[in-house]
Amino acid sequence: TYIIAEPCVDVLDKACVEECPVDCIYEGNRMLYIQPDECVDCGACEPVCPVEAIFYEDDVPDEWEPYVSANADFFDDLGSPGGASKVGKTDLDAAFIKGLPPMNS
Numbered sequence: 683t684y685i686i687a688e689p690c691v692d693v694l695d696k697a698c699v700e701e702c703p704v705d706c707i708y709e710g711n712r713m714l715y716i717q718p719d720e721c722v723d724c725g726a727c728e729p730v731c732p733v734e735a736i737f738y739e740d741d742v743p744d745e746w747e748p749y750v751s752a753n754a755d756f757f758d759d760l761g762s763p764g765g766a767s768k769v770g771k772t773d774l775d776a777a778f779i780k781g782l783p784p785m786n787s
């Protein structure tokens with residue numbers, strides 16, 4: 683799967699959402715998250731993010747390793763809804779992400 687990391691926080695550009703053929707990029711309050719079971723690893727989202735927040739799971743920089751589990755844990759309650767557009771924004775960001783200072787400088 684692909685992973686979204688900290689550069690997305692408070693940016694939420696959503697260019698990635700437009701590219702994803704399976705609508706598997708879901709919105710939290712601070713950033714977006716990729717549903718690992720729904721992602722088909724097409725790679726279409728990665729190059730379009732203006733802040734380079736998206737990585738293949740094996741290529742996530744060490745400093746953003748917590749975002750690998752944060753992307754998975756976002757779906758503990760949501761499960762696999764089969765499409766982000768019908769779910770909309772949900773307040774399920776991980777606690778450490780909720781606690782980040784505002785990033786929209």
Ligand code: F3S
Nearest residue numbers: 690695696697698731
């Ligand atoms: Fe975030 Fe980049 Fe998508 S800022 S919403 S990962 S295009």
Ligand code: F3S
Nearest residue numbers: 702721722724725727
């Ligand atoms: Fe979607 Fe392909 Fe990215 S399935 S999340 S656009 S790798």
